[in-house]
Amino acid sequence: MSVEYGLTLTLLAFMLLAAWALARSDDLLAAVMLAGIISLASAAVFTVMDAVDVAFTEAAVGAGVATLLSVRALGVLGERRAAGRARVGLPFLVVLVCGGLLLYGTADLPAYGDPAAPAMQHVAPHYLARGGVETGVPNIVTAVLASYRGFDTFGELVVIFTAGLGVLTLLAGSGVSGARSEVDAGDRDIIVRQVVKWLVPFVLLFALYVQFHGDYGPGGGFQAGVIFAAGMVLYALTFGLPRLERVLPPSRLRLLAATGVWLYGGVGVACLLRGGAFLDYAVLAEDAVDGQHLGILLVELGVGLTVFSVMVLIYRAFTRQRHGGVE
Amino acid sequence: MSAVVDGLAWAAIGLGVFVCFSGAFGLLRFPDFYSRLHAAGVTDTLGAGLVLLGLMLQAGWSLAAAKLALILLFAWVSGPTASHVLARAARHDGLEPWTGAEGRRR
Numbered sequence: 001m002s003v004e005y006g007l008t009l010t011l012l013a014f015m016l017l018a019a020w021a022l023a024r025s026d027d028l029l030a031a032v033m034l035a036g037i038i039s040l041a042s043a044a045v046f047t048v049m050d051a052v053d054v055a056f057t058e059a060a061v062g063a064g065v066a067t068l069l070s071v072r073a074l075g076v077l078g079e080r081r082a083a084g085r086a087r088v089g090l091p092f093l094v095v096l097v098c099g100g101l102l103l104y105g106t107a108d109l110p111a112y113g114d115p116a117a118p119a120m121q122h123v124a125p126h127y128l129a130r131g132g133v134e135t136g137v138p139n140i141v142t143a144v145l146a147s148y149r150g151f152d153t154f155g156e157l158v159v160i161f162t163a164g165l166g167v168l169t170l171l172a173g174s175g176v177s178g179a180r181s182e183v184d185a186g187d188r189d190i191i192v193r194q195v196v197k198w199l200v201p202f203v204l205l206f207a208l209y210v211q212f213h214g215d216y217g218p219g220g221g222f223q224a225g226v227i228f229a230a231g232m233v234l235y236a237l238t239f240g241l242p243r244l245e246r247v248l249p250p251s252r253l254r255l256l257a258a259t260g261v262w263l264y265g266g267v268g269v270a271c272l273l274r275g276g277a278f279l280d281y282a283v284l285a286e287d288a289v290d291g292q293h294l295g296i297l298l299v300e301l302g303v304g305l306t307v308f309s310v311m312v313l314i315y316r317a318f319t320r321q322r323h324g325g326v327e
Numbered sequence: 328m329s330a331v332v333d334g335l336a337w338a339a340i341g342l343g344v345f346v347c348f349s350g351a352f353g354l355l356r357f358p359d360f361y362s363r364l365h366a367a368g369v370t371d372t373l374g375a376g377l378v379l380l381g382l383m384l385q386a387g388w389s390l391a392a393a394k395l396a397l398i399l400l401f402a403w404v405s406g407p408t409a410s411h412v413l414a415r416a417a418r419h420d421g422l423e424p425w426t427g428a429e430g431r432r433r
Contacts, residue, residue, distance in 0.1 A: 189411075189412070189415060191408060191411055192408065192411075192412060195404060195405075195408045198404075199404065199405070
């Protein structure tokens with residue numbers, strides 16, 4: 001039994017325990033924290049399985065921003081579950097059946113890392129062998145995500161954009177015009193303020209590194225956008241939403257969110273205009289590899305912009321709900 | 328790597344693991360929120376710090392060591408700040424520290 005195997009089993013057991021505690025918890029805040037812990041543990045499992053890009057995303061999105069947004073949502077909803085035990089019979093049965101089917105399904109899955117697995121047969125060998133040469137991007141994950149499967153990623157970006165639109169549409173109008181005086185002034189504690197003031201620039205710098213180093217190492221637009229948003233949210237938590245809005249007015253954030261999608265789609269259209277297929281970056285420059293590299297850089301930037309601004313917009317919408325006096 | 332550095336590295340990692348363990352033990356056994364927070368805070372700074380120090384010694388003069396040093400710096404800034412915020416929030420909420428005056432456990 002290898003070290004990795006033992007580590008994975010330990011982490012999975014830890015996740016199961018946390019899930020059990022989550023199901024038993026009546027405190028919604030504790031439930032959100034436990035969900036974050038499960039997310040972090042699964043990021044660790046991904047790391048053990050050498051899927052660092054996925055782990056990075058899980059840690060930044062699942063354990064980071066999703067937990068934060070859930071806590072903010074609890075600020076609107078209240079931290080206690082509604083009184084009275086919910087009926088557990090039918091939901092438990094559904095969970096049991098679904099879980100049983102999933103476990104039954106795993107019996108047919110190929111072994112972990114099996115080179116003869118169907119997923120490794122079709123286009124994967126080509127990606128692995130030619131990815132770095134054809135795109136000029138050493139990180140295969142980025143090459144596949146942004147170039148070979150660029151259209152899928154475009155779809156994901158539009159999903160995030162649409163989700164942001166949905167949240168804004170649902171929350172717009174209610175609470176936005178509430179009493180301004182109630183809008184939070186942030187944390188007055190001097191230690192928190194000083195530490196955050198020193199920390200935020202490094203968080204933003206790290207996000208930029210993740211954005212532009214995604215071609216060479218783990219990272220890319222999704223992770224960078226979330227980390228950048230986390231830096232801004234940290235600033236807003238400490239110094240208050242109004243001060244963040246002075247740096248980043250909501251109108252500019254909405255513009256940025258649309259600009260990201262526009263940039264991604266625009267690169268695709270530019271490829272069409274230069275005589276290639278949609279999102280076939282090879283035609284963007286004289287040299288096909290240079291074109292691929294340029295295209296990947298631009299679409300990753302589009303992803304980063306949209307993810308960042310949608311995250312901050314959602315955070316802002318939740319916070320204003322809380323302080324707008326609609327409760 | 329010389330045997331001395333290797334020995335020092337393992338000593339630091341072992342001590343760090345011990346401090347982390349005692350921190351977890353304290354978190355479960357101490358009587359009230361503030362003393363538990365104290366135990367948890369030691370895990371963040373001294374425990375993780377010693378483990379990272381040991382890893383840095385193992386890595387030698389390299390980029391990995393520099394990155395570990397940055398992580399150490401981050402942990403030393405963020406950990407105590409988080410402990411401070413938690414303690415302050417509890418105080419703000421009106422939670423009184425346990426003084427041993429009434430009962431063994433609060």
